[in-house]
Amino acid sequence: MKRKLIIFLKRPEKGRVKTRLAAALGEEEAVRVYKRLAEDTVNAVRPLAGKSADVVIAFDPPEREAEIKEWIRGPFRCVSQGEGDLGERLSRAACAAFAEGAEKAVLIGSDCPELDALTVNRAFRALSKKEVVIGPSKDGGYYLIGLTRARHAFLFDDIPWSTPEVLKTTLKKANDRGISCGLLPEKSDVDTLEDLESFERVSVIIPALDEEQSIGPALVDLAERHRPDEVIVVDGGSRDRTVEIASRYARVLNAEKGRAFQMNAGAAAASGDILLFLHADTRLPPAALLKIREALREGRKHSGRFRMSFGHPHPLLRFYAFQTRFHFFSYGDQGFFVRKVLFQKMGGFDEEAPLEDVDFYRRLLKIETPVIIRDPVITSPRRFLQNGVVKQKLINAALAAMVYAGFGKEALRGFQRAWYKDVRTPCGTA
Structure with missing residues (x-):
């Protein structure tokens, strides 16, 4: 493949990773932070492997290859970083990529929690116009560097690594040789306690009721692909194995039946700065x-939410998913997220509102215009298929319109009782 993405990783070992963090947090916690950052980085770029780029894990120490492969599983090739300082290792990896036929090589570390596949793709595209592309970090270094020639590896020579002069020195070396250099958006990396504290924690809150079929796969997916800082499942009185299954993967709370009650209970117990429902x-x-x-x-x-997809070919479901790019079509199954400070200021979800999700979003719109992330969540179409897609779509639209038009709670409850087969599953649920 003509594109090479090289990820520099170390085996998480005390005394070898995040030494500046270890001075403040202790070695065990520093290793835990490094391990999470590394796994998040790999998971963020995993979609590129074999499709947009050949992804290579440049690991250290060399004798730990088997353990690295066991830790970082996937369609990746593992190669040792070799000996020498960071500059020598980067140079060796870049030259090897071009020797193997690459036309573009992008090298990244695992210190930048904000790095994602879109940024890496942007770097590869930028290398069609520039000889070198760099992603600056706020501490004066860089989180990514992309090259188009093996001769550009001199940019790794005589660099004052781990100082605020890294980026400045690298750009000067490129400019002195007349090499065109493009810059990506600046991002933060995590090297110090201050960096770590500025990176907001995310608590995932899942209201559940008789979800034994769904809750296990949902929690495994969160643990393996996303690794949030905290996962709280709030059960509303399940009569099946929901609590038993959820307890294996998450903190489980009990609350009064009803999504508003359950989500408010989860939010009250959450330690994160951002709440994701x-x-x-x-x-x-x-x-x-x-x-x-x-x-x-x-x-x-x-605050914000995601767009939504049902992953189902029914034309109306596809149309419904299309509508989620607009604020009027905002329901709880689109992954609402909100800073806890704002959530508390709003008083949380209205526990008396028949459509707590639509009501909450309507109140949000009076404060700010929430962000809508283009990448969709995938939601099961089971409620639509149970109730009939056309009928469910019309009911949802009518209920949302009633909320925004200011209909009272009793009128909304009456409408729900008249039309829903499962009254506990209100408007937004698919």
Whole structure:
């Protein structure tokens, strides 16, 4: 493949990773932070492997190859970084990529929680116009560098690594040789306690009721692909094995039946800065947590949601999914996220509202225009298929219109009782 993405990783070992963090947090916690950052980085770019690029894991130490492969599983080739300082290792990896026939080589580390597949693809595209592309980090270094020639490896020579002069020195070396250099958006990396504290924690809250078929796969997906800081399942009195299954993977709370009660209970117990409300039959897109943090920060917002897809060929379901790019069509199965400070200021979900999700979003719109992330969550169409797609779509639209038109709670409850087979599953649920 003409594109090479090289990820520099170390085996998570005390004394070898995040030494500046270890001084503040202790070695065990520093290793845990590094391990999570590395796994998040790999998962963020995993969709590129074999499709957009040949992904190579450049690992260290060389004698730990088997353990690295066991830790980082996937369609990746593992190669040792070899000996020498960071510059020598980067140079060796870049030259090897071009020797194997690559036309573009992008090298990344695992310190940047904001790095995602879109940024890497952007770097590859930029290399069609520039000889070198660099992603600057806020501490004066860089989180990504892309090259188009093996001779560009001199950019790794005589660099004052781990200082604020890394980017400045690299750009000067390129300029002195007349090499065209493009810059990507600046991002934050995590090297110090201050960096770590500025990176907001995400708590995932899942209200559940008799979800034994969905809850296990949902929690496994979260653990393997997203690794949020906290997962809380709030059960509303399940009569099946929901609690038993959820307890294997998440913190489980009990609350009064009703999504508003359950989600408010989860939010009250959550330790995260950002609350992400998910349904048990909803799956997040790749690198979702990075996208949430980035969307809130860059948009200077405090709330948002995803677009939605049902993963089903029915034309009306596809049309319904298309509508989720607009704010009027905002329901709880689209992965609402909100900073906890704003959630508390709003008083959480209205526990008396028949459509707590639509009501909550309507109130959000009075405060700000929430971010809508383009990458869709995938939601099960089971409720639509049970109730009839056309009928369910019309009911949902009518209920949403009633909420925005200001109909009272009793009128909404009456409409629900008249039309829903399962009254506990209101408007947004698919």
